[in-house]
Amino acid sequence: xISNDGGSLTTSEKDAVNDLVVDLKADDxxxxxxxxxxxxxxxxxxxxxxxxxxxxxDAAYRxxxxxxAGESFSHSTAAGTTPPPTGxxxxxxxxxxxxxxxxxxxxxxxxxxxxxxxxxxDCGAFSxxxxxxxxxxxxxxxxxxxxxxxxxxxTAAFTGDNAxxxxxxxxADGTVLTTYKDTTQIINTTSTENRTTSPMFLxxxxxxxxxxxxxxxxNKCWWSTGAGLSATQISNLTTIIKDYQTTLxxxx
Numbered sequence: 201x202i203s204n205d206g207g208s209l210t211t212s213e214k215d216a217v218n219d220l221v222v223d224l225k226a227d228d229x230x231x232x233x234x235x236x237x238x239x240x241x242x243x244x245x246x247x248x249x250x251x252x253x254x255x256x257x258d259a260a261y262r263x264x265x266x267x268x269a270g271e272s273f274s275h276s277t278a279a280g281t282t283p284p285p286t287g288x289x290x291x292x293x294x295x296x297x298x299x300x301x302x303x304x305x306x307x308x309x310x311x312x313x314x315x316x317x318x319x320x321x322d323c324g325a326f327s328x329x330x331x332x333x334x335x336x337x338x339x340x341x342x343x344x345x346x347x348x349x350x351x352x353x354x355t356a357a358f359t360g361d362n363a364x365x366x367x368x369x370x371x372a373d374g375t376v377l378t379t380y381k382d383t384t385q386i387i388n389t390t391s392t393e394n395r396t397t398s399p400m401f402l403x404x405x406x407x408x409x410x411x412x413x414x415x416x417x418x419n420k421c422w423w424s425t426g427a428g429l430s431a432t433q434i435s436n437l438t439t440i441i442k443d444y445q446t447t448l449x450x451x452x
Contacts, residue, residue, distance in 0.1 A: 213240050213277055216447045227436040232427040235261045239280035239421050247275045258295040265292045277448055280421035283404045292403040298334045299395040305428025306349045307369040308336040311421045311441055313452045315361040317341055320416030323403050330396035338366045345386050347379045350394025356386045363452040365441055371428040383438055421450055
């Protein structure tokens, strides 16, 4: 569907996606992904699809882009998907709900080329009623990486700018929670998840029922979630995604 629905992917773009899938399968990562958005192509029609289940259905976690009134997301292979400037009130619905996830543990990964230090959510969902939140933030007006799976935000500063590959990873209750920027581990701690986070997971904002958290206008050139990953899988995923970005000429 990513290649055929919309019809504007070039041969090199199709090859890049094919190589991405081959590499994810070869390194035993594919089966641990629930969602993988490669953000390739020149339109929302191409960029909305979940690589793991490329059906045009909410149940397949197909993205719905919801810009602020009178504005629009931009889509290109060169820059992935980018919300309107000052991203508040612009978001993309993933239709994914954490407490419905069948995966053991969790990981969230994203790749952005936008060195943006605005204070806002790259992605998330929260429930004030249950005091539960999940999300990953590549800097909230700072050079601090934020990740949580319902057990409180785990934060630590990283070096360099706010562009690159960011990952939060959690295996199981009472076990290791880690975060990374590119190949550098930022956090190594333990946590216990809270799976009562029921709102739909959003990009560029965080959702609590009808209320939404502060947005950010960083672009996305890759995003995934699914099961908690081993250290080897994290290393391999980092290499695969950075190679994918290099193939498309959008590495940082």
